[in-house]
Amino acid sequence: MGRRFALAFALVFVALLGAAAAHVRLISTSTGSGLKWSSPTHVSIVIQAVGSDDLSDGSHTSALRNAIAAWNDVANSKIHLVEDTDSVERSRTDWQANDLHLILFDENDDSGYFPLGSGTVAITPVWFQSDGTIIDADVLFNGNGFSFTTDGQGGAFDVQDVATHELGHLIGFDHSGWAGATMYPYVSPVVVEHRSLSEDEIHALHHVYPVGGFASITGTVRRASDSTRVAGAHVVARAVDGRTLASALATSNGDFTLRGLTAGDWTLYATPLDYPVSAGNLSSGQTVQTDFQSTLGPTVTTAPSGSVDAGDLFVGSNATLSLGRNNDRLPLRVISGTTTAFFLRGAGLVATSTLESSDPSITISGVSWMNALVAFDVTVPGGAAPGHADLVVTNLGGDVAILPAALEITPPSPTVTSVSAPQGSDLGGTTLTIGGSNFRAGARVVIGDHPYVDGVDATVVDAATITLTTQASTPGLYDVVVLDATGEEGRLDDAFEFSSIPQIASVFPLAGSELGGTDVLIRGASFVAGCAVRIDGVAQTNLVVESSTRLHVITDAGTAGGPYLLEVENPSGEIATSVFTYSTTPDPAVVGLTPAAGSTSGGSSVLVSGSNFDVDTEVWFGADATTGQGGIAASVVVLEANTLSVLTPAHAEGDVDLVIRDASTGQAVALAAGYTYQASSPSVGGGCSTSSISTPFDPRRASENLAPLVFAFAALALHGLRSRKLRTS
Numbered sequence: 001m002g003r004r005f006a007l008a009f010a011l012v013f014v015a016l017l018g019a020a021a022a023h024v025r026l027i028s029t030s031t032g033s034g035l036k037w038s039s040p041t042h043v044s045i046v047i048q049a050v051g052s053d054d055l056s057d058g059s060h061t062s063a064l065r066n067a068i069a070a071w072n073d074v075a076n077s078k079i080h081l082v083e084d085t086d087s088v089e090r091s092r093t094d095w096q097a098n099d100l101h102l103i104l105f106d107e108n109d110d111s112g113y114f115p116l117g118s119g120t121v122a123i124t125p126v127w128f129q130s131d132g133t134i135i136d137a138d139v140l141f142n143g144n145g146f147s148f149t150t151d152g153q154g155g156a157f158d159v160q161d162v163a164t165h166e167l168g169h170l171i172g173f174d175h176s177g178w179a180g181a182t183m184y185p186y187v188s189p190v191v192v193e194h195r196s197l198s199e200d201e202i203h204a205l206h207h208v209y210p211v212g213g214f215a216s217i218t219g220t221v222r223r224a225s226d227s228t229r230v231a232g233a234h235v236v237a238r239a240v241d242g243r244t245l246a247s248a249l250a251t252s253n254g255d256f257t258l259r260g261l262t263a264g265d266w267t268l269y270a271t272p273l274d275y276p277v278s279a280g281n282l283s284s285g286q287t288v289q290t291d292f293q294s295t296l297g298p299t300v301t302t303a304p305s306g307s308v309d310a311g312d313l314f315v316g317s318n319a320t321l322s323l324g325r326n327n328d329r330l331p332l333r334v335i336s337g338t339t340t341a342f343f344l345r346g347a348g349l350v351a352t353s354t355l356e357s358s359d360p361s362i363t364i365s366g367v368s369w370m371n372a373l374v375a376f377d378v379t380v381p382g383g384a385a386p387g388h389a390d391l392v393v394t395n396l397g398g399d400v401a402i403l404p405a406a407l408e409i410t411p412p413s414p415t416v417t418s419v420s421a422p423q424g425s426d427l428g429g430t431t432l433t434i435g436g437s438n439f440r441a442g443a444r445v446v447i448g449d450h451p452y453v454d455g456v457d458a459t460v461v462d463a464a465t466i467t468l469t470t471q472a473s474t475p476g477l478y479d480v481v482v483l484d485a486t487g488e489e490g491r492l493d494d495a496f497e498f499s500s501i502p503q504i505a506s507v508f509p510l511a512g513s514e515l516g517g518t519d520v521l522i523r524g525a526s527f528v529a530g531c532a533v534r535i536d537g538v539a540q541t542n543l544v545v546e547s548s549t550r551l552h553v554i555t556d557a558g559t560a561g562g563p564y565l566l567e568v569e570n571p572s573g574e575i576a577t578s579v580f581t582y583s584t585t586p587d588p589a590v591v592g593l594t595p596a597a598g599s600t601s602g603g604s605s606v607l608v609s610g611s612n613f614d615v616d617t618e619v620w621f622g623a624d625a626t627t628g629q630g631g632i633a634a635s636v637v638v639l640e641a642n643t644l645s646v647l648t649p650a651h652a653e654g655d656v657d658l659v660i661r662d663a664s665t666g667q668a669v670a671l672a673a674g675y676t677y678q679a680s681s682p683s684v685g686g687g688c689s690t691s692s693i694s695t696p697f698d699p700r701r702a703s704e705n706l707a708p709l710v711f712a713f714a715a716l717a718l719h720g721l722r723s724r725k726l727r728t729s
């Protein structure tokens with residue numbers, strides 16, 4: 001079947017950041033084929049249950065689910081990451097297995113990728129065949145060298161931010177040259193903007209996993225000085241409003257194709273992939289030349305589908321001018337309706353230069369030039385749409401440097417100020433109204449390990465109100481977090497508690513002897529070890545917690561009368577209630593039936609032996625022995641206090657439970673599988689006949705015959721293919 005190879009992509013921490021070029025695909029270095037899944041509509045993902053040592057509340061699960069959703073929610077794309085929540089799969093750690101695509105926190109460098117001192121924050125090994133088909137990929141977090149957070153803890157990396165990036169590698173994408181892209185190679189503990197996909201990733205999905213047709217733009221990057229081709233130029237497309245929308249990397253002969261585009265007008269430019277992202281950040285070994293300067297090209301109009309030739313994009317000669325370094329905090333988040341101060345590193349940043357945004361509605365002011373540093377203020381008009389814009393530096397000599405998607409425009413962050421109820425059952429079902437501000441359509445609410453999605457299981461009523469009904473969750477006290485579609489969040493700390501609030505579904509029997517000794521089964525939910533059962537305020541001393549849904553009580557003596565209050569109280573103080581009655585008469589008891597089997601047509605005479613039977617005694621065939629409910633009443637004659645004569649009712653074939661109940665007091669006893677209904681034997685006529693005797697079908701023999709066929713087919717299908725492993729970060 002050939003050898004397997006692998007490539008792994010790692011998110012690297014550099015200075016205060018972690019390392020991760022444009023809409024660039026991972027490729028098979030032997031064939032040049034782009035990597036992708038052959039069945040993208042169902043790529044199984046397993047979130048390892050243990051999670052991070054830094055997160056005892058299990059919040060990594062909801063953060064990872066939000067990261068998965070970021071890729072799944074893109075319209076007109078086939079890719080769909082499907083979480084496998086099976087407990088057995090979640091307990092596995094053998095991420096190397098091809099049948100498991102695992103997200104795992106490696107706390108002790110068991111993978112061998114994270115020795116002490118490693119600057120890699122997370123890594124995605126991708127196994128693939130030489131034709132580009134991905135056969136396995138896993139995401140590993142470096143818990144051995146870094147801390148992780150879901151609530152903005154200082155010095156720790158945001159789980160959702162890192163995971164969204166790494167899942168891009170798992171899907172088949174390389175790093176991006178956009179400062180604001182999810183696939184940008186550097187991550188800071190204080191940045192969460194990579195949680196939401198940029199237009200670069202969206203167009204990448206429309207290119208590799210399209211649903212429907214898309215447009216494309218082709219062309220060639222050449223030097224204006226001699227028309228020679230430029231290998232590996234970073235070609236970027238803007239919309240007419242100046243927003244950054246799509247990009248591609250030119251091939252080794254300077255040709256480029258921007259794919260996955262919609263209809264519109266696109267202004268092209270080429271920029272060298274040198275700062276802050278360089279060829280060293282790419283895992284596929286493309287040829288990248290950087291001896292030219294950022295140069296604006298033509299504006300091209302595309303139809304909804306089809307290809308448009310943009311011709312030659314001529315670039316200017318090389319310049320020392322550059323903007324942005326890998327230790328800058330990128331992207332620069334700018335909030336609509338506000339002014340924010342920033343600085344960026346670079347070269348040739350002198351006082352005679354100008355700094356502009358590609359979006360003319362965004363104002364750059366207060367610029368201070370320091371050659372290797374520029375400080376400035378950015379003002380975004382109120383109501384500006386989310387997205388990205390470039391920063392453009394032009395010096396007095398006309399040289400240009402462009403930092404693609406340097407600015408990420410977002411709305412103001414949500415705030416959460418109130419939650420209508422402080423507590424609810426861990427079984428879910430609590431209706432909540434969340435109050436705050438800056439809530440927008442598409443928001444997600446996270447409480448515990450469950451994300452609630454606007455339009456699915458939550459509703460953004462208006463900018464100040466969200467409603468939802470809680471789902472079953474692990475007991476605990478949790479923050480209530482509202483996540484905007486841009487990835488920005490607001491939270492109210494310790495705002496809602498999922499409590500083990502017991503619930504009683506049934507009590508059987510509902511009455512017992514005042515002398516005590518009645519065997520009572522309480523069924524329900526959220527019963528926990530250490531709970532108490534009280535009847536008329538008296539704690540029952542003989543209690544067994546069989547499970548979270550079953551309590552077994554042998555009653556203590558009580559006072560005849562009732563019904564009295566029956567309570568189940570968990571150690572945390574939550575109480576569920578029902579009723580119970582004490583009777584002056586002893587409880588009925590049953591020993592057995594003679595005979596214990598009969599016809600499904602009924603009408604069989606059966607003796608029931610036991611004790612404490614009277615004229616009000618009923619016998620129910622097929623009733624539930626744990627609840628006393630259901631069943632078919634039989635005709636009963638009391639022969640004596642210890643014996644009943646019963647005429648069985650008709651019933652389906654099989655074993656059935658019996659319930660013997662005193663109709664006047666409610667006292668009862670059950671006999672599980674106490675009677676067997678048997679199908680009547682059909683009559684057989686006379687005469688003789690012959691028949692051929694054949695060997696019964698044996699599925700094992702069938703599988704023995706099938707296995708070589710399956711193996712031969714697999715061998716044929718894989719003939720000539722090699723697989724490799726990419727390590728991505």
